[in-house]
Amino acid sequence: MTAATTRAAPRILPGLCGAGGPRYEYRGAFIASNEKGTVFSFFLEGFPRSGWSGLGNLEMIVRLVDSWLDLGRLPPSYVDEEASEVG
Numbered sequence: 001m002t003a004a005t006t007r008a009a010p011r012i013l014p015g016l017c018g019a020g021g022p023r024y025e026y027r028g029a030f031i032a033s034n035e036k037g038t039v040f041s042f043f044l045e046g047f048p049r050s051g052w053s054g055l056g057n058l059e060m061i062v063r064l065v066d067s068w069l070d071l072g073r074l075p076p077s078y079v080d081e082e083a084s085e086v087g
Helices: 058-071
Strands: 011-016 020-026 029-034 039-043 051-053
Touching: 020 058, 029 058, 039 058
Parallel strands: none
Antiparallel strands: 011 020, 020 029, 029 039, 039 051
């Protein structure tokens, strides 16, 4: 049995992003959200397409970043096996 890895929570950056919501940094990823806290984009060097743009939430982005950095792949639900691209 392996111990679960404890990581620091996403860090809130000073100022607001262009959509009026908080900005975060997590393990090298920069995450932006609107004023309701709905994540709409993140950037991570080396991630497919350099990041994600669309609806989501902070916990979803954290899982994507952790999977990519720890395992070098996306969770299966994010991959179109037939096209071999991010879904």
